[in-house]
Amino acid sequence: MKFFKKFAPWLLCLLLAVAMVIMAIVGMQSVNSYKQTLQQQEASIADMSSFIDNDIGPLIDCYVVNTSVRVGDTVTEEMLTPISIPESIAYADKEVEVETVNEDGDTVTTTENQKVLNVVTSTNDAVGLKFRVALDANSILSPDDLIDNPLDNTTRMFEATFDDFPTDIQVGDYVDIRIRFTYGEDFISIPHKRIEGMILENGIFQFYFTEHEINVYDSMLLDKAMYDSVTIYLLKYVDPSSQTAAEGFYPINSNIAEIMNANPGLLDLVEEKMLLERQELSSMMGGDTNSFDDKRLNEVSSQIRDIIRDYAGEKSSAIKDRVKEEAAAARAAAKANS
Numbered sequence: 001m002k003f004f005k006k007f008a009p010w011l012l013c014l015l016l017a018v019a020m021v022i023m024a025i026v027g028m029q030s031v032n033s034y035k036q037t038l039q040q041q042e043a044s045i046a047d048m049s050s051f052i053d054n055d056i057g058p059l060i061d062c063y064v065v066n067t068s069v070r071v072g073d074t075v076t077e078e079m080l081t082p083i084s085i086p087e088s089i090a091y092a093d094k095e096v097e098v099e100t101v102n103e104d105g106d107t108v109t110t111t112e113n114q115k116v117l118n119v120v121t122s123t124n125d126a127v128g129l130k131f132r133v134a135l136d137a138n139s140i141l142s143p144d145d146l147i148d149n150p151l152d153n154t155t156r157m158f159e160a161t162f163d164d165f166p167t168d169i170q171v172g173d174y175v176d177i178r179i180r181f182t183y184g185e186d187f188i189s190i191p192h193k194r195i196e197g198m199i200l201e202n203g204i205f206q207f208y209f210t211e212h213e214i215n216v217y218d219s220m221l222l223d224k225a226m227y228d229s230v231t232i233y234l235l236k237y238v239d240p241s242s243q244t245a246a247e248g249f250y251p252i253n254s255n256i257a258e259i260m261n262a263n264p265g266l267l268d269l270v271e272e273k274m275l276l277e278r279q280e281l282s283s284m285m286g287g288d289t290n291s292f293d294d295k296r297l298n299e300v301s302s303q304i305r306d307i308i309r310d311y312a313g314e315k316s317s318a319i320k321d322r323v324k325e326e327a328a329a330a331r332a333a334a335k336a337n338s
Helices: 002-056 209-228 258-262 266-284 294-337
Strands: 059-065 080-086 089-100 108-115 154-163 173-180 187-194 197-199 204-209 230-238
Touching: 154 209, 154 266, 173 209, 187 204, 187 209, 204 209, 209 230, 209 258, 209 266, 266 294
Parallel strands: none
Antiparallel strands: 059 080, 089 108, 154 204, 173 187, 173 230, 197 204
């Protein structure tokens, strides 16, 4: 016991010294391990940098669409997300027109393959344009995916009413506006129009129409008033990104202005009749019967008949001539397409 009391301070100093030596050894090992890890990380970074520089190459900033889009949708800034991709895949081989001057001093235009930047690198180059094709979310945006759709000075948002249309139709679909006559002729009146809005239960659709297309639609309404069992309807494109627009052919009624001047409310009556007939059909199929006014339908139909009868009495020969012309035109078109 006296021994421990006598040598206790020395034993304590010895233990402290041993502990310090052990801590120093462990610390050195930790430092060496940290240095080794740091060297490995630096080597990995160097390898990655070498891989990027030599194999991937420099990166370029571009954009992807962050949501699925449809043909004809307008590009907004919220749709676009910036990413970086290798510059090597941002370019594509394309045929480019090149103008050169020959020995005679004439300018000659030829085509040659060149590497052309094939991604959108600025939102200014995309926002406000329309999608030429449908794209899935996270697709890299290319200038070829976009189309500038400048509006004609006469273009207006226009509401049109139709007798028949696909049950699964929706905003963004592309359709041909067609008319089918009593005697069997069927015309594509206004081809490849995008639906901008609709009130499906009433058969009312919104389009961007030019002045010419408005005149065509008015002519269709007039034909519906003049002839029995005329149907104005829509047919939907299955894949508008791959299907080309149909060729429109429809002989416009040359008497629109004359008839409208004499009967300015006629076309409104025709559209009202189409709306009432759709309400009648809805009520027959179990819809809201209270929304259908049978009395008003009969009144409108009677007014239209009276207007056309009066006009036909004055212009019967002209109407007969037009019917013959339309029939001849339809036969010529059918023959040309056969």
